[in-house]
Amino acid sequence: MAKEMLTGNRAAAWGVRLAEVDYIPAYPITPQTEIIETIAKWISDGEMDAGFVTMDSEHSMITAAGAASATGARTFTTTSSQGLMYGFEMLYTVAGWRVPLVMVNVSRGLSAPITLGPDHNDILALRDTGFLQIHCETCQEVLDSVLMAYRLAEDKRVLLPVMVNMDGFFLSFTREAVEVPDVEAVRCFLPEYQPEHAFFRAGQPMAQGVAVLGGEFYSYFKYQMHLASQNALEVYREVSDDFERIFGRKYGTIDEYMMEDAEYVLVMTNSFSTLGKAAVKRAREKGIKAGLLRPRFLRPFPDSDIRNALKGKKAVAVIDQNISVGKGGIIYSEMAGCLYNEENRPLLLSFIGGLGGKNISQEEFDLIFDKMIRTVDTKVVEPLHLLYTENEWKGITKLKDIAGRQ
């Protein structure tokens, strides 16, 4: 096991290579392209043995991936942002087929206006499709999560597709030291897929994802997906224990940073959590009992782990790197839903930061801690706050001038 400098994209590609994936339908979109380029090169150089097909769109790509997965082939594909939206219809379909496809999404804000910077509105839009969702903070975590995703997806108590998410640019193009596991160790952790239910073959006619007329049938199938997704929490404990035993790295359904005695907790997902952790450290130096909780799974939502982690905390600030227009932060709503029936639940504050990759400054984190402390004193919870600085406001004003919008 050697460490080397890898981008998040290459780390994802390594995960796919080590998982000895059979089939990869592909369609490139920034900032995901490097994953596809890397895999394509490995295959053409003979370093990786898999079927690789370039498709005409994400819609076809996800269809092909789901169909291949239904034959029992270990399948991978990847997309980002608008591409994910273009294939959106098929995500529901493929999840309904109950196939163990693994996809990587490289998060990027959705148009309009067009941006390449990351936020999570793309991946969170598919919250309800039936795909499980793992969100990553580091390049190492991307590689490791791809391996764990296959174990989870292929487990017969689950059999749902899994999406592994990483931020565009801040992970996808950022290189940091990543440990690339040995093939043999990976084979121990992730043996060849032995499909029990997938036998979609030319010579063996069957129908997958059939039409059912009548809500009683439809309800049955949908609820079964929900139960399978819930099972994934239990199955994941086994998966992550095995992973830790073999590779020495431990990943829970949530990541807790300085949470033990924390009173004021930030909730963040994905790569900007690193900035949150630095802010927690700084707050600790000032004597604030700060901590950070990062949900790694958003589907299934790790309700009980989150409730346990937040027992006895005074205030929780959710920083959403997404916006549900007309409602606010998506993860804030999820957290509120998770905590509502708790007796001594912490006060819950909502912030939106980092949309389209906008930086979250030290002062913005300071403001969040100030607000948490003040809210605990006054018990008056203010509505959501968009993190935005005066300088940034000056910048947008200038731009509006140039565009003739003032």
Place this chain on the structure above:
Amino acid sequence: MLRLRFHGRGGQGAKVASRVLGSAAFLDGYNAQDFPLYGAERRGAPITAFTRISRDDIMERGLVSQPDVVVVMDETLLLDPQSSPLSGLKKGGVVFVNTPRTPFETKEGYGIEDHVITLDITKVSLDMIGQPVLSSLAAAVAAKVAGIGEKALRDALKKELSAIISEKDLLDRNIEAAIYCYNSVEPISIETTEKVREKENIISIPFETALVSSPSILSRGNTPLRRTGNWRIFRPVWDYDACTKCMTCVARCPEGCIRLNEEGYPFADYENCKGCLICAEECPVGAISKVRESHSQTKEGDQ
């Protein structure tokens, strides 16, 4: 932690420079992170890339807004308000500028207060490699400034460049030129403790109607405000004795910036010619030659 920011033009190799430095730091036993900002950019447009080097865990991500070291691979960027390479540079920080001018002239010329190092790496590149590829040279200068060892730099160059250069001879010349640059720069110690940034005030954004707040552009024709022709390394120059007026160059120019004079001979609008030299490549009679630009002589770049 040392934070370095590279400013270059698309195609000059800022991204590769940040990676070579990242790898060199990693091989020298540091924690490192490198990261380019690109995607929508095109050849010649301002590009930034970043490297963070630390003995401790790197608890940062994304853009480096307060660098300790700025590497300016294209001098004309110093005058580009959008790129503004010096923004956020910490007091006590170091600026490297790729220019034939001395550090003193550069400081004076651009009003830079910080420690300036200069070296004409474009010239080194043309002399030693035979083409203007600056990535390894800029990385080498940055490695020296950052205090990275020569062996780690050499190994990093080999690793990163062999992924993009297949020709052994070219690879060797790149490494040789890089090491030459590494040794041409005096070692310095960087002392950046002070932050230059003002405290950020956080505000609440008010409602504005869609007439003001939707992302559309109402003021037409603002492209001439932004000259795109100031980053040429070579400019195309026409020889009308040889030119047959075949119009091939006019048709092939990707910028559409070749026009015709009164006698029907082509000439370039140097405000927008980016110096790709496709015209020279395509001219069937070789009537277009390339002439080295000397930005440093005039601030504007074009005489």
